[in-house]
Amino acid sequence: MGAGIAEVLARGGLAVVGIEVNQDALERGRGHLENSTGRAVKRGRLTEDAQREILGRVALSTDFADLGDCDLVIEAVPERLDLKRKVFAELDRVCRDDAVLATNTSSLPVTDIAVSTGRPTKIVGVHFFNPAPVMKLVEVIATVLTEPDAVTRVADLVRSLGKTPVTIGDRAGFVANRLLFGYLNQAASMLESGHATRDDIDTAMKTGAGLPMGPFTLMDLIGLDTCLEVLDAIYAESRDRRHAASPLLRELVTAGLLGRKSGRGFYTYDKSAAESAAEAAAGPAPVVGVVGVGPLADAIAALCDRAGAELRDSAAGLAGCELIIEAAEDAEAGRALLSAAAQAAAPDAVLAVTSADGPVIGQAMATGRPAGTVGLHLPDPAGTLAEVAATVATAPEAADRAADLLGRLGLTVVRCRDRAGFIVDALRFPYLNDAAAMLGAGYADADSIDAAMTLGCGYPTGPIADLDRLGLDRAVTVLNALHTETRDPALAPVPLLTEHVTAARPLR
Numbered sequence: 366m367g368a369g370i371a372e373v374l375a376r377g378g379l380a381v382v383g384i385e386v387n388q389d390a391l392e393r394g395r396g397h398l399e400n401s402t403g404r405a406v407k408r409g410r411l412t413e414d415a416q417r418e419i420l421g422r423v424a425l426s427t428d429f430a431d432l433g434d435c436d437l438v439i440e441a442v443p444e445r446l447d448l449k450r451k452v453f454a455e456l457d458r459v460c461r462d463d464a465v466l467a468t469n470t471s472s473l474p475v476t477d478i479a480v481s482t483g484r485p486t487k488i489v490g491v492h493f494f495n496p497a498p499v500m501k502l503v504e505v506i507a508t509v510l511t512e513p514d515a516v517t518r519v520a521d522l523v524r525s526l527g528k529t530p531v532t533i534g535d536r537a538g539f540v541a542n543r544l545l546f547g548y549l550n551q552a553a554s555m556l557e558s559g560h561a562t563r564d565d566i567d568t569a570m571k572t573g574a575g576l577p578m579g580p581f582t583l584m585d586l587i588g589l590d591t592c593l594e595v596l597d598a599i600y601a602e603s604r605d606r607r608h609a610a611s612p613l614l615r616e617l618v619t620a621g622l623l624g625r626k627s628g629r630g631f632y633t634y635d636k637s638a639a640e641s642a643a644e645a646a647a648g649p650a651p652v653v654g655v656v657g658v659g660p661l662a663d664a665i666a667a668l669c670d671r672a673g674a675e676l677r678d679s680a681a682g683l684a685g686c687e688l689i690i691e692a693a694e695d696a697e698a699g700r701a702l703l704s705a706a707a708q709a710a711a712p713d714a715v716l717a718v719t720s721a722d723g724p725v726i727g728q729a730m731a732t733g734r735p736a737g738t739v740g741l742h743l744p745d746p747a748g749t750l751a752e753v754a755a756t757v758a759t760a761p762e763a764a765d766r767a768a769d770l771l772g773r774l775g776l777t778v779v780r781c782r783d784r785a786g787f788i789v790d791a792l793r794f795p796y797l798n799d800a801a802a803m804l805g806a807g808y809a810d811a812d813s814i815d816a817a818m819t820l821g822c823g824y825p826t827g828p829i830a831d832l833d834r835l836g837l838d839r840a841v842t843v844l845n846a847l848h849t850e851t852r853d854p855a856l857a858p859v860p861l862l863t864e865h866v867t868a869a870r871p872l873r
C-alpha cells in the first residue's frame with residue numbers, strides 16, 4: 366500500500382519521501398513503483414518521460430529524519446496497533462510541529478493512535494483502497510480530537526490527486542469495510558449452514574446482484590487472515606452478530622488456508638487444474654405453464670419467447686406442461702392458483718412457487734403434491750439468474766428437474782434450501798439495511814455511502830441508490846421475512862426504512 370500511495374502522490378506532482386525498515390524492503394518498494402509505472406507505460410497510459418519524472422519525485426530512505434520537512438506523512442506499516450504507535454512516536458519526534466500525520470489503517474481506531482502522540486489534533490486517517498493508483502475512493506477519518514483544518518487540507522489534497530474523498534468519523538471499518546464485511550461474513554455463515562454451495566452463492570451474487578465477483582472469490586483475493594482481522598476489529602466495536610466472524614472463516618485461517626496467496630482458501634488455486642466450464646443445460650425448450658398475471662408473468666412470457674419455449678396459461682393447456690410456474694402478485698392468490706393448477710397438472714410436472722415472502726413450504730403443502738414443488742425466485746425478472754429452493758418435502762429428482770428445465774430456458778440456475786430471501790435477497794437486503802442504518806445514524810450521507818461502495822469496492826451502484834431502485838417496500842418485506850425466520854435483531858428493517866415506506870418517499 367505504501368508504494369501505491371507514494372505513486373499516487375508522485376503522479377500528482379508532489380515530492381515524496383518513502384521510508385522503509387531496511388535496504389531490502391526499500392528495494393522491494395522501488396521495484397513496486399517501477400513495475401507499476403512500467404505497466405502504465407506498456408499500456409500506453411504513461412510516457413517514458415512521465416514515468417522518469419514520477420520516479421524522480423520519490424526519494425527513498427531508511428532514515429526517519431528525512432521526513433523532517435514533510436507537510437504530510439502517511440503511515441502504511443502492518444496492521445498492528447503497537448507497531449503503528451511506535452512509528453507515530455518516531456514521526457512525532459522527527460516531523461515539523463505543523464505537519465499532519467495520517468494512518469492508512471483499515472480497521473484500527475485512529476483515535477487510539479492519535480492519543481499516543483503529542484499532537485492528537487493533527488492526526489487523521491486516510492484510507493486508500495487497493496490498488497491505490499487505480500481505486501478512486503479515499504476515506505478521510507477525523508477523530509473527535511482532529512482539528513477541522515487538518516481534515517480539510519487532507520481532503521483537498523485527495524481531491525487534487527483525482528480521487529474522491531469521503532470524510533467520516535472514527536468508527537471501526539469506516540464506511541466501505543463495515544458494509545462489505547458484514548455481507549462477506551454472512552455469505553460465509555450461509556455456506557457453513559449448508560444453505561447453498563460456495564459456487565452457487567458466488568454465481569448468484571455475480572449474476573443475480575451484478576457484483577464484480579462473488580463473496581468467496583473476493584474473500585480469497587483479500588486474504589482470509591485479513592478478512593478475519595477486519596471482522597474482529599469491527600466486532601470489537603459494534604458487538605453486532607453480523608461482524609462476529611463465521612467459525613468457518615476462523616478455521617480456514619487457523620489451517621493456514623488464507624486464499625489466493627497461500628494457494629487455497631474457499632477455492633483451491635492449482636495452476637495445473639483445468640478450468641472446469643459450467644455445463645450448459647442441454648435439451649429442447651420445455652413446455653411451460655404460467656398461472657397468475659402481473660409483471661413476473663409477463664417476464665416469464667418474454668423469457669419463454671426468447672428461448673423458443675411454448676407457454677400455456679389456460680387451465681386446459683396445463684395438463685401438457687413440464688413446468689408450471691405460479692406468478693401471482695401476492696402469496697394468498699398464488700396459493701389458490703397453484704393448488705388449482707396442481708389438479709390439472711401431469712403427474713411428473715414440476716410446480717414452482719414464486720409469490721411466498723418467506724419459505725415456500727406452506728404453499729407447497731397446499732398443492733397436495735409437495736414432492737413435486739419447488740420455490741423459484743428470479744432476483745431480476747429481466748436478468749438471467751434463477752434461484753431454485755428445495756423444501757424438506759421436495760423430491761431430489763423434482764429439484765433436479767426444475768433446475769434442468771429452467772436451464773433449458775437459458776437461465777443460470779443456482780440452488781438453495783427453503784429459506785426467506787433464497788440467496789441473493791437474503792444477502793443483499795441485510796447489507797442494504799446496514800447501509801440504511803448507517804445513514805439513519807448520521808454517520809455518513811447518502812452520497813458518501815454510495816461512493817464508498819462504488820469507488821472503494823467496485824460495486825456497480827451504491828446501496829442507497831439500490832434501495833430506491835429495488836423499492837423500500839420490497840426491502841422491508843424481505844427483511845421482515847428474514848427477521849421472522851431467524852429472530853436475528855440485525856435483520857429487522859431499520860426505522861429509517863419503515864419510516865420512508867410509511868411516508869411513501871424514496872431515501873433520496
Ligand SMILES: NC(=O)c1ccc[n+]([C@@H]2O[C@H](COP(=O)([O-])OP(=O)(O)OC[C@H]3O[C@@H](n4cnc5c(N)ncnc54)[C@H](O)[C@@H]3O)[C@@H](O)[C@H]2O)c1
Nearest residue numbers: 366367384385386390441442443444469470471493494495
Ligand atoms: N493490503 C490492502 O489491501 C490494504 C488496503 C487498505 C489499507 N491497508 C492498510 O495499509 C497498511 C499496510 O498494509 P499492506 O498490505 O501494505 O502491508 P504490507 O505488510 O504489505 O506492507 C507493510 C510495509 O511496511 C514496512 N514496515 C514495517 N515496519 C515498518 C517501520 N517501522 N517503518 C517503516 N516501514 C515499515 C514493511 O517492511 C512493509 O513493506 C495496513 O494498515 C493495512 O491495514 C491495506
